[in-house]
Amino acid sequence: MKKGLRIYTKKDIPRINQLKEEFEKLIISFRGLYYPGKNPTRFLGEYGELLVQPKLLNNFDIEMFGGQSPADLRIVDKKDSTNKKNIEVKLSSCKGEGWGEGWAFAINAKKGKVDKAIKDFSYFDYLICIGLDKDYANPKFYIFTQEEIQKHEKEMRNDRKGGIKRGRYSGSHGLIIPHEPSGKEYIPNFFNDILNNPNFLENWDKIK
Secondary structure, three states: OOOOEEEEOHHHHHHHHHHHHHHHHHHHHHHHHHOOOOOOHHHHHHHHHHHHHHHHOOOEEEEEEOOOOOOOEEEEEOOOOOOEEEEEEEEEEOEEEOOEEEEEEEEOOEEOOOOOOOEEOOOOOEEEEEEEOOOOOOOEEEEEEHHHHHHOHHHHEOOOOOOOOOHHHOOOEEEEEEOOOOOOOOOOHHHHOOOOOOOOEOOHHHOO
8 A cells, every 4th residue: 555545435434424524513613703704714625525525435435645646536446446536626615706606616727647848637537616605504516527627728717818807716727606697708608507507516427
C-alpha cells in the first residue's frame, strides 16, 4: 500500500455518516455562535467529500491520499481493481449575485497530462458539484464528466470573451447554476440548462 493511502469500503459508511453529522453540528455552531452570519468556508471542502462518499461506496471503494493529490477522491471498481477514476468535489451554498440566486463553483484548470504547459481538466474524470440551501442543508448533487466540462471550457473562463464576466473567478474557471434562467449576458446558455437536467442532477449512473 502506498504511503499515506487510505482505502474506504462500504463497511465504512456508518462511520462516515457519523463524521458528517459532527461536521453539520460544527457548521451550525460556527455560523450561529462563533462567527454569527459568517459562512464556514474553511469546513466546506471536507464536508462536501463526506456528503459524496456514502453515495459512491455503494458501487466503488475509495482511495484517499494524504498531502497533495490531483483530485479529491479516487474510486476503484469493486469488480475490477484496475479501473480507477478521479473525482473532484465542489460545494456551494445558495448565493445571491448580480445574475440572480443559485450556486457558484470555482473550477480550477491544472497542468495537463500530455502537455504540462497547458492547463486543462484532465486531473479528474468526474466533477461533482453540491448545492446547499442558505442553511447549508438539503444537498443537490450535479455530476459532470471531464469531457462535458472540457467541452464548455470557454464558457467557464473569466476572460470576458464568451465566458463569465465576473471578477469572482479571477485566475480560474467558474460554473454557475442559477435557480431560475438568467437573462444576464455573462451567464452562458449552458449554465441555464443545468438545474433540473437529469443528465446532471443526481445522475450517479453516469459514474462508471
